Amino acid sequence: MLNPKKIEQIIQQMQDSLPQGIKDLGQDAENKLKQTLQAQLSKLDLVTREEFDVQTQVLIRTREKLNELEKRLDDLLKEKENQ
Template structure:
C-alpha cells in the first residue's frame, strides 16, 4: 500500500502547471486531508489483523472439535 506521503505527492504532481507555485502548499493540504480521513476509518495494523485471524482459526478448530464431541455424546446417550 502506498504511504500517505506518496499519495499526496502523486495528487499534487497531477495538478496543472498553472498551480506550480502553490504545489507545496497543496501537497501539505492533501497530506493533512488524507491523514484526517484515514484516522476516521478506524483501521487496524496488518499485524493486529493477522493475530486476530489466527486466533479466530484456532477458536474455530476448537469449536469444531467440541461440536464433534457433543454429537458423539448425544449419539451415545440416544443409543
C-alpha cells in the same frame, strides 16, 4: 512497449531539472496531502494489517475449537443414544 525504468529515469531527470523553489513547493504539497489523508483515515474505524492478521488467527483457532466441541457433543449424544 514502454520500459518502466526508462520512464522513471525521464521523470527523475525532469525533477532534477526543476528549480529548488518548485521542488520545495511540490514537497510541501505532498506533505500536506499526506497529513490530510492521514487525518481523514484516522477518523475512519479501520484496523492495521497486523491487527487484522492477529484477529484472523484468533478466529481460526476459535473455529477449530468450535469444531472440536461440536464433534465431542455429537459423540456424547451418540453414546447416550446407544445406552
